Amino acid sequence: MTNxxxxxxxxxxxVLFTVAGITFILMHAVPGGPFDKEKNLPPEIQxxxxxxxxxxxxxxxQFFSYLSLVTIPRLTSTPPTLNTNDDFLISVKLGNYWFKWxxxxxxxxxxxxxxxxxxxxxxxxxxxxxxxxxxxxxxxxMPLGIMxxxxxxxxxxxxxxxxxxxxxxxxxxxxxxxxVWLFGVVxxxxxxxxxxxxxxxxxxxxxxxxxxEYFKYAVLPAFVLGFGSSAVIAxxxxxxxxxxxxxxxIRTARAKGLHERMVIMRxxxxxxxxxxxxVTGPLFAALVxxxxxxxxxxxxxxxxxxxxxxxxxxxxxxxxxxxxxYAVFLVLSNLIVDLIxxxxxxxxxxx
Amino acid sequence: MKAISKPKPPASAADQPIxxxxxxxxxxxxxxxQRLIRNRAAMTGGIIILLxxxxxLFADLIAPYSFEKQSLxxxxxxxxxxxxxFPSLKPYAxxxxxxxxxxxKLGRDLFSRIVYGTRVSLAVAFIGPVISLIIGVLYGSIxxxxxxxxDNLMMRVVDVLYAFPGxxxxxxxxxxxxxxxxxxxxxxxxxxxxxxxAKFGGLLFIMIGIGLTxxxxxxxLTRGQVLSVREKEYIEAARAIGASNSRIMFQHILPNILxxxxxxxxxxxxxxxxxxAFLSFIGLGVNPPTPSWGSMIAExxxxxxxxxxxxxxxxxxxxxxxxxxxxxxxGLRDALEPRLRGTQEK
Numbered sequence: 001m002t003n004x005x006x007x008x009x010x011x012x013x014x015v016l017f018t019v020a021g022i023t024f025i026l027m028h029a030v031p032g033g034p035f036d037k038e039k040n041l042p043p044e045i046q047x048x049x050x051x052x053x054x055x056x057x058x059x060x061x062q063f064f065s066y067l068s069l070v071t072i073p074r075l076t077s078t079p080p081t082l083n084t085n086d087d088f089l090i091s092v093k094l095g096n097y098w099f100k101w102x103x104x105x106x107x108x109x110x111x112x113x114x115x116x117x118x119x120x121x122x123x124x125x126x127x128x129x130x131x132x133x134x135x136x137x138x139x140x141x142m143p144l145g146i147m148x149x150x151x152x153x154x155x156x157x158x159x160x161x162x163x164x165x166x167x168x169x170x171x172x173x174x175x176x177x178x179x180v181w182l183f184g185v186v187x188x189x190x191x192x193x194x195x196x197x198x199x200x201x202x203x204x205x206x207x208x209x210x211x212x213e214y215f216k217y218a219v220l221p222a223f224v225l226g227f228g229s230s231a232v233i234a235x236x237x238x239x240x241x242x243x244x245x246x247x248x249x250i251r252t253a254r255a256k257g258l259h260e261r262m263v264i265m266r267x268x269x270x271x272x273x274x275x276x277x278x279v280t281g282p283l284f285a286a287l288v289x290x291x292x293x294x295x296x297x298x299x300x301x302x303x304x305x306x307x308x309x310x311x312x313x314x315x316x317x318x319x320x321x322x323x324x325x326y327a328v329f330l331v332l333s334n335l336i337v338d339l340i341x342x343x344x345x346x347x348x349x350x351x
Numbered sequence: 352m353k354a355i356s357k358p359k360p361p362a363s364a365a366d367q368p369i370x371x372x373x374x375x376x377x378x379x380x381x382x383x384x385q386r387l388i389r390n391r392a393a394m395t396g397g398i399i400i401l402l403x404x405x406x407x408l409f410a411d412l413i414a415p416y417s418f419e420k421q422s423l424x425x426x427x428x429x430x431x432x433x434x435x436x437f438p439s440l441k442p443y444a445x446x447x448x449x450x451x452x453x454x455x456k457l458g459r460d461l462f463s464r465i466v467y468g469t470r471v472s473l474a475v476a477f478i479g480p481v482i483s484l485i486i487g488v489l490y491g492s493i494x495x496x497x498x499x500x501x502d503n504l505m506m507r508v509v510d511v512l513y514a515f516p517g518x519x520x521x522x523x524x525x526x527x528x529x530x531x532x533x534x535x536x537x538x539x540x541x542x543x544x545x546x547x548x549a550k551f552g553g554l555l556f557i558m559i560g561i562g563l564t565x566x567x568x569x570x571x572l573t574r575g576q577v578l579s580v581r582e583k584e585y586i587e588a589a590r591a592i593g594a595s596n597s598r599i600m601f602q603h604i605l606p607n608i609l610x611x612x613x614x615x616x617x618x619x620x621x622x623x624x625x626x627x628a629f630l631s632f633i634g635l636g637v638n639p640p641t642p643s644w645g646s647m648i649a650e651x652x653x654x655x656x657x658x659x660x661x662x663x664x665x666x667x668x669x670x671x672x673x674x675x676x677x678x679x680x681x682g683l684r685d686a687l688e689p690r691l692r693g694t695q696e697k
Contacts, residue, residue: 015514022515026523030530165681169673171625173632173645174666177652181659186439192655289516293629297652307519308633311526323523326516334514 105317130288136226145237167231176297193299281337393682414463422458482562487569495577576608
């Protein structure tokens with residue numbers, strides 16, 4: 001088991017290194033730099049700026065110094081400063097020394113902000129949105145799938161699968177403006193844009209209060225984002241439930257006179273949900289990383305917007321930081337799901 | 352319960368004499384076709400797609416105006432019937448009956464733009480799958496066919512690409528294409544590619560981007576299918592009579608794994624359509640003034656409060672198209688995937 005986790009972690013590092021490499025190459029293959037504006041800077045000033053951000057170094061030096069700043073922890077006697085070059089995501093005081101780790105560098109175009117600042121303030125918003133969307137997807141998808149499977153080829157089945165098709169066919173850019181217009185403009189029940197929580201966040205990720213003031217902003221975007229994925233969950237639940245209820249042990253459970261509800265809840269559901277668990281990992285990662293359309297439609301100050309603008313601004317550290325962060329999310333949630341999978345289904349062996 | 356348990360190898364020229372007097376049965380494809388025709392939702396989807404194809408082909412005849420003709424006097428104009436549907440428009444809207452569903456902020460006819468936008472969405476819907484299918488099938492079949500170390504290495508590459516956040520990758524790629532090939536020197540390769548893309552209104556890069564990011568699932572599926580099919584007796588038989596590798600691959604294996612691939616690809620089409628719409632939505636898609644539903648929704652959303660019709664109609668067009676492809680894909684899956692058969696029988 002430990003062996004398995006270790007191997008997976010090493011594999012994760014390889015994946016992340018590759019992702020960083022591809023992103024770095026693509027990003028520098030695009031012509032233009034962060035200082036190219038309509039009005040060009042005087043060459044001397046541009047040279048000074050490039051020197052300050054180490055953009056005049058050879059590319060491989062830039063790449064490896066970036067990687068070392070991000071990955072290698074350091075122990076220094078100097079306390080952290082407010083300089084954006086010197087902003088570490090983890091910086092803890094240990095006696096007379098400071099333990100510092102993960103410096104994603106300064107943002108070049110947003111002055112006086114480091115990439116870590118953007119992570120601290122914008123990532124939690126995307127994270128909250130993605131989590132709420134996942135909860136909504138599960139809350140809609142699982143009952144829908146179970147209902148469809150238990151009434152196979154009857155009207156609830158058609159209804160359920162109809163709703164699922166509706167979900168995949170109404171993407172964020174369709175459903176988003178529609179609901180904003182309906183609930184935000186016509187009925188005026190919910191605010192059309194914005195987000196109900198501001199930094200500092202609880203534990204750096206969660207909103208400080210969960211009242212209506214928070215949810216009135218979150219309801220629409222989380223629903224729009226989660227509804228599409230609920231279709232995936234519903235179809236999967238239905239398919240795996242259909243398979244499970246034909247198994248012998250379900251027949252046995254029925255034969256020994258167990259109440260139908262008991263058969264479904266105890267015996268069928270537990271086994272039918274294993275495939276559902278396996279998709280929640282990638283789904284969660286996809287939801288957290290895929291929030292930026294929703295963020296654009298609903299004017300939510302999340303990470304997604306920064307990514308899109310950072311590309312057109314050639315804000316290299318922000319591009320690298322966001323892509324890496326998203327990739328970490330993806331591989332970590334896959335790993336966690338694989339571990340849960342083995343826990344749920346003891347037949348799975350890690351080797 | 353099951354009429355046919357396994358797809359038979361289709362009759363290739365070499366098989367004909369042997370089959371000779373066999374009872375003429377319906378082939379898998381004929382059966383699938385019949386099942387598809389019986390599926391009402393799938394047929395509705397298919398008919399709508401057919402209509403959309405016709406609209407795209409005859410856009411010049413259907414659209415009352417050109418998609419780029421501006422008339423600033425009629426900016427944001429709406430016809431009377433729309434002011435009855437959206438009463439909030441009444442106090443300030445410019446009324447003009449010339450535009451069936453209104454005009455955008457530059458006074459371009461919305462209806463004509465939606466009609467021309469069909470071309471963009473359908474081009475992506477039909478060409479995107481071809482690119483991703485070619486890459487995916489080639490990659491997957493090489494990997495599955497050779498097996499062993501080659502297979503292992505090739506699949507690890509796919510694993511790494513899977514960990515790449517898809518939408519981010521395509522945004523990066525688009526930014527790369529857009530700027531690298533924007534103003535290249537005349538005569539270079541980049542120049543000709545850029546010219547070609549400009550002819551397509553910016554669509555070429557979108558399709559390449561979609562093709563480059565969308566093939567991994569196809570490759571995995573192909574590999575799995577090839578691995579299971581290549582152990583079958585008829586492949587051994589083909590090998591015994593001395594068929595070449597490529598003949599076995601294209602004549603014997605590929606036709607037998609086509610079903611699941613078609614299903615997967617059809618179900619991926621709404622995703623491609625959405626990717627284009629999304630890229631246009633954030634401004635990395637087609638070049639203006641080429642109309643794309645995605646960019647129309649983006650423009651319309653900015654004026655959602657004052658002119659809801661500008662976002663709602665293109666959104667409706669996009670939703671209908673995605674519905675049709677989803678219904679057709681679902682129907683194809685029910686018809687073609689033997690394992691899931693039974694969901695259709697009453």
